[in-house]
Amino acid sequence: MPEISRYVLPVLLxxxxxxxxxxxxxxxxxxxHRPLAIVVLASWGIAFFEYCLAVPANRIGYGVYSGAELKTIQEVVTLSIFAVFSVVYLREDLTLNHLLGFALIALGAYVVFAGPFAERVIVTAR
Structure with a gap:
């Protein structure tokens, strides 16, 4: 597998x-108005296919990204998609508080990937 795809493919997945x-x-x-049991079953069915993408994303990405980096990518992607979803599908307002909160989470992602303490080990796995 070309090296670029090991960086890009997990993000796309x-x-x-x-x-x-x-x-x-x-x-x-x-x-x-739909019964909760039907909603749970429908959501579970969608989640199955979601897992069929998320698990390979993490399997392919692990090695070029650490577990913490993969989780950080997933969280930033989740918030980005949810921000659009909440405005477009749920027809909710996106407020300044939401944007500020998301920006702080993005700052946290920056710290995970390139922050000033990136090489400092707190707890060693060995």
Missing amino acids: LLASNVMMTLAWYGHLRFE
């Missing part, structure tokens, strides 16, 4: 899996 995850977790909110 996480993007696709997070679209499905967002639909599974929040898509039913516009269908309050």
Whole structure:
């Protein structure tokens, strides 16, 4: 596998899996009249396909990214997709507080990937 795809493919798979995850977790909110049992089963069905993308994303990405970096990518992707989803699908407002909170999380992602303490080991795995 070309080296570039080991960096890009996990991110693309996480993007696709997070679209499905967002639909599974929040898509039913516009269908309050549906029975909860049906909603749970439908969400579970969507989540199965989400896992079919998320698990390979992490398997392929592990090695070029650490576990913490993969989780950070997933969280930033999740918030980005959810921000769009909440405005477009749920028709909710995106407030300054939301944007500020997301920006702080993005700052946290920066610290994980390139922060000033990137090489300092706190707890060793050995």
